[in-house]
Amino acid sequence: MIPAVGVIGAGSMGTAIAQSISRRAGEVIVFGRRQEVVDSINTDNYNKRYFPGLRLNPNIRARLMSDRLDIADCAAVIIAVPSSEVRAIVNATHDELTGKILITVAKGLEYPSLKTMSEIIREETGNPDLACFSGPTFADEIAYGHIAGATIGVDDDPLLRTTMSDMFSEFILDFSDDLRAVELCGVLKNVYAIGTGMWDSVYGNHNEHYTFLNMCYKEMCTFLKAISLDEDIFTKFCCFGDFSLTANVDKSRNRTLGLMVGKKIVKTPYLESGVTFEGSRSVKGIVELAKNHNIGMPIARFVYDVLSGNNNVRESVDTLIRKAP
Numbered sequence: 001m002i003p004a005v006g007v008i009g010a011g012s013m014g015t016a017i018a019q020s021i022s023r024r025a026g027e028v029i030v031f032g033r034r035q036e037v038v039d040s041i042n043t044d045n046y047n048k049r050y051f052p053g054l055r056l057n058p059n060i061r062a063r064l065m066s067d068r069l070d071i072a073d074c075a076a077v078i079i080a081v082p083s084s085e086v087r088a089i090v091n092a093t094h095d096e097l098t099g100k101i102l103i104t105v106a107k108g109l110e111y112p113s114l115k116t117m118s119e120i121i122r123e124e125t126g127n128p129d130l131a132c133f134s135g136p137t138f139a140d141e142i143a144y145g146h147i148a149g150a151t152i153g154v155d156d157d158p159l160l161r162t163t164m165s166d167m168f169s170e171f172i173l174d175f176s177d178d179l180r181a182v183e184l185c186g187v188l189k190n191v192y193a194i195g196t197g198m199w200d201s202v203y204g205n206h207n208e209h210y211t212f213l214n215m216c217y218k219e220m221c222t223f224l225k226a227i228s229l230d231e232d233i234f235t236k237f238c239c240f241g242d243f244s245l246t247a248n249v250d251k252s253r254n255r256t257l258g259l260m261v262g263k264k265i266v267k268t269p270y271l272e273s274g275v276t277f278e279g280s281r282s283v284k285g286i287v288e289l290a291k292n293h294n295i296g297m298p299i300a301r302f303v304y305d306v307l308s309g310n311n312n313v314r315e316s317v318d319t320l321i322r323k324a325p
């Protein structure tokens, strides 16, 4: 059992992961930005903003986020904030994070650097013990203890892998030593979830839905074949599992964004909504990565064009069909 684990981010995923690992750790310290969230966790064992109905385990404590994180007792720190926040946070808390095992659950791609979260964390901290966690893992279902599979991207270090297995023992785990490939799966699946939402806003039949799903997965695999050092990535939870979950289930924020844009319910100012739409922030980087690797990714391009306001969904979808391989 790990004596203490820190979790940066008291949102849906930070709270859910804290609840899951709190059964395997002596103490879990969650760092949040909002005083009312910190107070609700410490006073009532509830995160009333994200999971008002879920009583949190008593060994979960909350502290207000600051640049002087009190994590001296924590052997590991999980970074569970939106990808846009990761670099600033690890840069500001560099000293406190030194020597810790750092795990990222964020699914995003920095632009214009095109770096994944683990690459940013390694760049900012220099910590050798890094891992990423990614799979079909809706936070609410984790929080309530339902089964989920996840891929741990981590170097082939037996001690580190044992620590990860113990910390995330409530999950069905597979492993990969290609952290970038694992993280790019999480980035790509968000883009295709938006695209599938857009497609489904135009075409409502089962054949049409699964035809497009296959087109997305084919494009995703083409990209991964070009970049992944792990030849088994395609059957890992971070890939097929998370792609299927997010593209098919309306609980997904990314899929919902695609549906709403496709139905013209929202226009691009949605980024100010406060909801974490990771795919809309990452799609530009994916389009650029595809160009850099000389890979045709018409669906990622379609998502980017529509979100950029360059096209309307029906015209773009019809173009996709005409060009379908």
Ligand SMILES: NC(=O)C1=CN([C@@H]2O[C@H](COP(=O)(O)OP(=O)(O)OC[C@H]3O[C@@H](n4cnc5c(N)ncnc54)[C@H](O)[C@@H]3O)[C@@H](O)[C@H]2O)C=CC1
Pocket (backbone or CB within 6 Å): 008, 009, 010, 011, 012, 013, 014, 031, 032, 033, 034, 065, 080, 081, 082, 083, 085, 089, 105, 106, 107, 108, 137, 138, 139, 140, 274, 275, 276, 278
């Ligand atoms: N919600 C889910 O089902 C899952 C989310 N993830 C990933 O987890 C990451 C976090 O997303 P969610 O928890 O879903 O978002 P969320 O919007 O539910 O929560 C994000 C939290 O981060 C906090 N935050 C933002 N900047 C901060 C800072 N500088 N310092 C401290 N806290 C800060 C916000 O106050 C908020 O509480 C994303 O990359 C997402 O893709 C991964 C798997 C599942």
Ligand SMILES: O=C(CO)COP(=O)(O)O
Pocket (backbone or CB within 6 Å): 107, 135, 136, 137, 138, 139, 190, 193, 242, 245, 246, 251, 252, 253, 254, 255, 276, 278
């Ligand atoms: O990553 C997730 C599930 O694995 C959460 O998906 P959304 O960000 O689309 O809600």
